[in-house]
Amino acid sequence: MKATATLTKSERQTGIGLAIALAVMGFAMAAAARHGVMAIHGGMAMVLGLALVFVLGGALYDHPEPGADRLSRYYDAPIRFGIAMTLIWAVIGMGVGVWVAALMYWPEATPLWDWTSYGRLRPVHTSGVIFGFGGNALIATSLYVVQRTSRARLADALSPWVVLIGYNLFCLWAVSGYLMGVTQSKEYAEAPWYADIWLVAIWLTYFALYIRTLARRAEPHIYVANWYYLAFILVVAILHIINNLALPVRWTSAESFPIWSGVQDAMIQWWYGHNAVAFFLTAGFLGMLYYFLPVRAQRPIWSYRLSILSFWGIVFFYMWAGSHHLHYTALPYWVQTLGMTFSVMLLVPSWASAGNAIATLNGAWHKVRDDAVLRFMFVAAVFYGLSTFEGSFLAIRPVNSLSHYTDWTVGHVHSGTLGWVAMIVFGAIYSLVPKLWGRENMAWPRAVEWHFWLAVAGTLVYVVSLWNAGITQGLMWRTYDANGALSYSFIETVEAMLPYYALRTLGGGLFLAGAILCALNCRATMRAAGSREDAADRPLAVQPAE
Amino acid sequence: MLKLHYNLEKVSMGLVAAIIAVASVGGIVEIAPLFTIKQTVEIPEDLRPLTPLELAGRQIYIREGCYACHSQMIRSLADEIDRYGPYSLASESAWDRPMLWGSKRTGPDLARLGGKYSDAWHVAHLMNPRDVVPVSIMPAYPWLMAPLDTSLLRDRLATLARLGVPYTSEMITRAEADARAQANPDAPDAAEVQARYGERVAVRAFDGDRGRLTEMDALVAYLQSLGTLTNAAWRLAEEAQP
Ligand code: HEM
Numbered sequence: 001m002k003a004t005a006t007l008t009k010s011e012r013q014t015g016i017g018l019a020i021a022l023a024v025m026g027f028a029m030a031a032a033a034r035h036g037v038m039a040i041h042g043g044m045a046m047v048l049g050l051a052l053v054f055v056l057g058g059a060l061y062d063h064p065e066p067g068a069d070r071l072s073r074y075y076d077a078p079i080r081f082g083i084a085m086t087l088i089w090a091v092i093g094m095g096v097g098v099w100v101a102a103l104m105y106w107p108e109a110t111p112l113w114d115w116t117s118y119g120r121l122r123p124v125h126t127s128g129v130i131f132g133f134g135g136n137a138l139i140a141t142s143l144y145v146v147q148r149t150s151r152a153r154l155a156d157a158l159s160p161w162v163v164l165i166g167y168n169l170f171c172l173w174a175v176s177g178y179l180m181g182v183t184q185s186k187e188y189a190e191a192p193w194y195a196d197i198w199l200v201a202i203w204l205t206y207f208a209l210y211i212r213t214l215a216r217r218a219e220p221h222i223y224v225a226n227w228y229y230l231a232f233i234l235v236v237a238i239l240h241i242i243n244n245l246a247l248p249v250r251w252t253s254a255e256s257f258p259i260w261s262g263v264q265d266a267m268i269q270w271w272y273g274h275n276a277v278a279f280f281l282t283a284g285f286l287g288m289l290y291y292f293l294p295v296r297a298q299r300p301i302w303s304y305r306l307s308i309l310s311f312w313g314i315v316f317f318y319m320w321a322g323s324h325h326l327h328y329t330a331l332p333y334w335v336q337t338l339g340m341t342f343s344v345m346l347l348v349p350s351w352a353s354a355g356n357a358i359a360t361l362n363g364a365w366h367k368v369r370d371d372a373v374l375r376f377m378f379v380a381a382v383f384y385g386l387s388t389f390e391g392s393f394l395a396i397r398p399v400n401s402l403s404h405y406t407d408w409t410v411g412h413v414h415s416g417t418l419g420w421v422a423m424i425v426f427g428a429i430y431s432l433v434p435k436l437w438g439r440e441n442m443a444w445p446r447a448v449e450w451h452f453w454l455a456v457a458g459t460l461v462y463v464v465s466l467w468n469a470g471i472t473q474g475l476m477w478r479t480y481d482a483n484g485a486l487s488y489s490f491i492e493t494v495e496a497m498l499p500y501y502a503l504r505t506l507g508g509g510l511f512l513a514g515a516i517l518c519a520l521n522c523r524a525t526m527r528a529a530g531s532r533e534d535a536a537d538r539p540l541a542v543q544p545a546e
Numbered sequence: 547m548l549k550l551h552y553n554l555e556k557v558s559m560g561l562v563a564a565i566i567a568v569a570s571v572g573g574i575v576e577i578a579p580l581f582t583i584k585q586t587v588e589i590p591e592d593l594r595p596l597t598p599l600e601l602a603g604r605q606i607y608i609r610e611g612c613y614a615c616h617s618q619m620i621r622s623l624a625d626e627i628d629r630y631g632p633y634s635l636a637s638e639s640a641w642d643r644p645m646l647w648g649s650k651r652t653g654p655d656l657a658r659l660g661g662k663y664s665d666a667w668h669v670a671h672l673m674n675p676r677d678v679v680p681v682s683i684m685p686a687y688p689w690l691m692a693p694l695d696t697s698l699l700r701d702r703l704a705t706l707a708r709l710g711v712p713y714t715s716e717m718i719t720r721a722e723a724d725a726r727a728q729a730n731p732d733a734p735d736a737a738e739v740q741a742r743y744g745e746r747v748a749v750r751a752f753d754g755d756r757g758r759l760t761e762m763d764a765l766v767a768y769l770q771s772l773g774t775l776t777n778a779a780w781r782l783a784e785e786a787q788p
């Protein structure tokens with residue numbers, strides 16, 4: 001069924017109105033800026049708006065309207081779109097990751113062209129995977145989970161589209177901006193100021209949709225997964241707004257200066273940066289874990305009390321931990337100490353979550369053995385445990401004196417992002433895609449098994465080689481010879497990294513191969529969509545008319 | 547407690563309020579004081595702002611993502627001080643918007659780079675690092691020889707002035723002329739740059755050619771200014787010597 005056919009005529013008309021507004025906004029941006037990146041971004045918004053006008057306009061009279069019985073079903077069309085975008089961004093983001101990795105030991109691997117220079121591609125990788133891949137997965141699954149756990153249909157049919165399409169425009173603006181040389185340079189907050197404002201509007205729509213859907217729930221209690229998704233939505237909004245406060249150099253230019261400077265800017269940046277890890281890369285994905293793992297294993301969450309403890313522990317402790325990114329820097333010592341202390345305490349709620357997930361599998365271990373999808377989720381929980389342990393360790397000041405600035409950090413990052421974030425997303429995707437496209441199973445069930453092993457092997461090769469790289473480099477930087485002089489020049493420490501960088505590229509290549517296989521498998525499944533429907537997968541209460 | 551939570555789970559807006567409240571504490575306790583305590587708000591008397599040319603270089607540094615491989619923050623550890631120089635002070639980056647402390651050292655720290663190499667070395671290195679350091683993995687930046695776009699210089703200074711960087715209205719109106727003059731010692735108003743920004747400002751043809759103003763001029767001028775905007779860190783290091 002085409003997505004437009006799921007909208008009623010009046011929804012299509014409102015949609016056209018919104019699309020025209022988008023096109024007009026894009027035109028205004030382009031006309032005001034006249035040249036430069038902002039003008040191009042305005043043009044992109046205008047083209048997107050016009051394309052949507054055509055799609056919706058064409059559908060206005062062609063497709064029959066959905067009947068009133070739609071209200072007795074969940075609204076899954078935008079979720080299908082979100083999953084497709086997740087897969088596209090996975091391939092782009094990880095593809096650029098491998099490219100960037102190759103440039104680090106073979107700097108002339110790609111032509112000398114400013115757009116494809118390392119410094120511009122690296123944020124394309126980080127934004128592409130975190131916001132493109134991770135963000136789409138989070139939004140799509142959250143909309144799926146909130147409906148199922150509330151036994152209620154989404155509050156309305158248009159706002160999920162606004163959220164997903166608007167969010168992807170943000171991602172596209174961000175990464176295309178970096179390629180053209182526009183960046184705020186703050187890690188994970190590089191997008192230009194107008195994209196940041198746009199994201200705030202999209203995020204408010206998202207929050208409103210989520211809370212309105214929760215308000216319709218047919219269950220008295222809000223299920224744990226939703227607490228995490230809610231924390232993700234709320235805290236990311238707070239972090240994003242505060243960290244990105246900036247004054248544009250000119251209202252018609254993409255350049256801006258942050259209102260924070262120096263040490264305050266550094267602290268706010270890492271308060272943001274670490275909690276982007278916490279609430280984007282952790283809380284949201286824990287929501288995913290708390291829904292998909294128990295459902296797949298067909299076992300209830302092991303301990304309800306533990307889930308309460310770990311939720312509030314994570315929400316409270318994480319927000320103190322950002323200063324562990326600034327050990328031994330010009331940040332006052334007491335702030336570093338607070339960051340270190342809370343980071344170590346953070347291990348308790350983190351392991352409580354990981355342990356709760358793993359204990360849930362008790363009694364279902366035979367399923368873990370036989371079902372690659374459940375195995376993805378199990379490995380995710382294990383890597384979540386490992387990377388949080390590593391994180392708490394790295395946050396201890398003397399350890400950080402060795403690891404900071406080295407590839408150990410990057411190894412830690414990818415044990416979290418490949419082992420935990422990407423694995424749980426793949427687990428959720430393999431659970432969802434057959435369901436959402438009306439089939440019993442993925443088109444190529446055996447490819448899921450292949451993907452699993454590629455992903456595990458890729459992660460291990462990646463992480464282990466960078467542990468070695470980071471520890472080696474950290475030690476070389478601080479080695480003195482018998483005369484009390486530093487033993488190694490900087491470039492010698494760079495040379496020592498090269499074999500590890502090559503290995504990392506290989507590991508990343510394996511991981512990417514798995515992701516591509518997943519995308520192809522999903523495409524084959526989508527193409528052979530069936531009409532299988534789960535009669536029990538319905539909202540409980542009959543919905544009021546929209 | 548459990549009972550309380552049992553009820554909280556039934557009220558979505560209650561959950562929302564609780565999350566916001568619990569999440570706000572850490573940031574408030576750690577960030578708010580930074581705007582008041584001496585160590586983090588002090589500004590050294592001899593600190594000078596970047597010239598328009600250096601500021602343009604800084605924007606190029608940001609545009610090209612140099613910060614992804616280079617830090618500008620020397621930690622207070624013996625080996626870093628021996629390798630790079632006195633450790634960095636908060637006051638040195640008081641006017642840095644954004645700060646460029648960095649989080650990864652694929653290449654060396656640059657906080658005290660100014661004066662370490664000649665301009666010609668930097669130009670050759672940026673054109674192709676492997677001409678100068680054969681095993682370097684730093685990317686080449688040949689496109690930096692393009693003419694510098696000066697259209698935003700004035701607005702940049704004006705915006706920073708609004709945010710509290712002490713650019714005078716004269717500095718703002720003369721931004722473009724100052725940028726041209728700083729890269730061309732023959733220019734009639736070359737002396738004005740030092741009059742406005744201080745004797746320590748370098749006025750040279752950074753890219754080796756007086757006749758044109760390139761992005762290379764701007765970037766090299768910026769690199770040569772790193773660590774030279776104030777002597778505060780050196781003073782502190784000397785005081786600490788027995
Ligand atoms: C195909 C697999 C991947 C490869 C080959 C890869 C490669 C890389 C490389 C080369 C860097 C730069 C490291 C440096 O500056 O030294 C990097 C950074 C980063 N990547 Fe990946 N990556 C992959 C997958 C992912 C995924 C799936 C995520 C997140 C969901 C991710 C998140 C990040 C982050 C957050 C950073 C910044 C780390 C930092 O600043 O310390 N990567 N990646």
Ligand code: HEM
Pocket residue numbers: 187273277281282321324325326343344346347350384387388389390391392393394395396400403404405409412413416417420421649
């Ligand atoms: C208890 C939980 C955790 C703690 C205490 C922790 C702690 C740390 C520490 C100490 C660093 C190094 C900072 C530095 O020296 O620059 C770091 C970096 C990082 N961690 Fe974690 N970590 C935790 C969990 C995670 C997880 C689960 C992920 C990913 C899903 C993650 C992603 C990152 C990223 C992306 C960075 C790099 C930031 C940058 O420099 O750009 N962390 N973490």
